[in-house]
Amino acid sequence: xxxxxxxxxxxxxxxxxxxxxxxxxxxxxxxxxxxxxxxxxxxxxxxxxxxxxxxxxxxxxxxxxxxxxxxxxxxxxxxxxxxxxxxxxxxxxxxxxxxxxxxxxxxxxxxxxxxxxxxxxxxxxxxxxxxxxxxxxxxxxxxxxxxxxxxxxxxxxxxxxxxxxxxxxxxxxxxxxxxxxxxxxxxxxxxxxxxxxxxxxxxxxxxxxxxxxxxxxxxxxxxxxxxxxxxxxxxxxxxxxxxxxxxxxxxxxxxxxxxxxxxxxxxxxxxxxxxxxxxxxxxxxxxxxxxxxxxxxxxxxxxxxxxxxxxxxxxxxxxxxxxxxxxxxxxxxxxxxxxxxxxxxxxxxxxxxxxxxxxxxxxxxxxxxxxxxxxxxxxxxxxxxxxxxxxx
Numbered sequence: 001x002x003x004x005x006x007x008x009x010x011x012x013x014x015x016x017x018x019x020x021x022x023x024x025x026x027x028x029x030x031x032x033x034x035x036x037x038x039x040x041x042x043x044x045x046x047x048x049x050x051x052x053x054x055x056x057x058x059x060x061x062x063x064x065x066x067x068x069x070x071x072x073x074x075x076x077x078x079x080x081x082x083x084x085x086x087x088x089x090x091x092x093x094x095x096x097x098x099x100x101x102x103x104x105x106x107x108x109x110x111x112x113x114x115x116x117x118x119x120x121x122x123x124x125x126x127x128x129x130x131x132x133x134x135x136x137x138x139x140x141x142x143x144x145x146x147x148x149x150x151x152x153x154x155x156x157x158x159x160x161x162x163x164x165x166x167x168x169x170x171x172x173x174x175x176x177x178x179x180x181x182x183x184x185x186x187x188x189x190x191x192x193x194x195x196x197x198x199x200x201x202x203x204x205x206x207x208x209x210x211x212x213x214x215x216x217x218x219x220x221x222x223x224x225x226x227x228x229x230x231x232x233x234x235x236x237x238x239x240x241x242x243x244x245x246x247x248x249x250x251x252x253x254x255x256x257x258x259x260x261x262x263x264x265x266x267x268x269x270x271x272x273x274x275x276x277x278x279x280x281x282x283x284x285x286x287x288x289x290x291x292x293x294x295x296x297x298x299x300x301x302x303x304x305x306x307x308x309x310x311x312x313x314x315x316x317x318x319x320x321x322x323x324x325x326x327x328x329x330x331x332x333x334x335x336x337x338x339x340x341x342x343x344x345x346x347x348x349x350x351x352x353x354x355x356x357x358x359x360x361x362x363x364x365x366x367x368x369x370x371x372x373x374x375x376x377x378x379x380x381x382x383x384x385x386x387x388x389x390x391x392x
Contacts, residue, residue: 038084039072045084046221050193051162062164119263124386127177132251134260134352136344148294150200150209153280155259155353156294157181158202159243159338160194160219167193169202172281172339173243174355175258178251179392181243182261182385183338184358184376185231188241195220195243198255202282203292207255215253221246226388228381235315239360239376242388259340260347260354261382267345267354268379272301277324277343277356281336299325299341302372310371320380322357326372337361341375 042048048067055063073081119125137152157173173183173195181195197218200207207214223246228238249256262268280296307323308316317323322341341357355378362373
């Protein structure tokens with residue numbers, strides 16, 4: 001089975017119960033969608049500040065319509081108030097029309113990749129969680145089906161984009177610590193506006209199974225993103241990027257946890273060929289319909305020579321990539337890009353999920369027998385990841 005994301009939101013900060021700081025008052029009665037929103041001046045809502053900064057003057061009709069849809073009042077005769085929910089830190093930030101502290105996106109020019117065998121001495125080594133990453137929840141070892149259960153993969157992230165139709169989830173990613181999301185470089189475009197963590201069914205305001213409900217999702221603005229300096233948009237070589245969240249993710253909830261990375265030498269050198277790995281996401285199903293629930297698929301890892309025969313005329317398949325799949329009706333697909341390929345390993349003496357790959361690209365028709373897909377090999381970029389992490 002394969003997947004794609006679905007469009008179900010107008011303003012993602014108001015569509016679900018959202019984890020926020022202590023300075024917001026939820027359910028403002030003047031808002032049209034009182035699911036964790038507050039009525040504020042338009043210049044106090046980072047989403048709308050960013051929207052206005054990006055749009056030309058006079059404002060396009062689509063921008064005007066978004067403002068009208070979320071308007072909940074006026075300040076005087078000229079300044080509208082809008083329904084807004086945002087992830088806040090412990091201190092309140094006020095945004096004014098011409099002097100704003102809202103951080104716009106910026107791409108960091110990273111240094112050349114530092115290839116080394118022992119990374120335990122890296123200055124940022126302790127920024128990757130060792131004790132809490134990759135937990136195995138319930139029966140996560142069972143991979144024969146395509147459905148996941150509530151909280152099975154708590155490191156899953158959804159990347160949110162602004163489109164002409166509103167906000168949309170179009171790529172995935174994985175949580176690697178409280179501040180950073182690992183994803184594919186081809187997922188980073190100008191229309192990225194945020195990240196959602198802790199999601200399960202994007203069509204429901206509250207995720208529940210068998211009488212148990214998950215904590216609220218956590219929505220974040222982006223401080224910056226970092227695309228690999230050698231990323232090639234034509235060949236998709238070095239298809240890897242980091243997203244730095246504007247505020248810290250809350251790991252005290254069971255539905256938001258980081259995944260382990262293969263920074264241990266024995267894991268970095270693991271030969272996955274002949275084994276199966278798990279890919280998860282909210283993508284297109286085999287009948288072309290859109291899935292609202294998080295799905296998973298178990299795929300065989302193949303020698304890179306198999307993918308070289310199929311894709312080599314378009315782009316060389318390198319040691320920094322993984323070839324996997326090729327089973328009829330089982331594949332990653334549109335909407336899964338940037339999501340993790342993972343497997344259960346012995347990590348520091350415990351069974352944990354370790355991320356080995358990032359969904360990069362595959363055949364035009366997902367799930368075509370004999371046509372596997374390409375994944376970025378995470379172990380080849382652990383040093384690059386560490387080089388680009390920053391302390392909070």
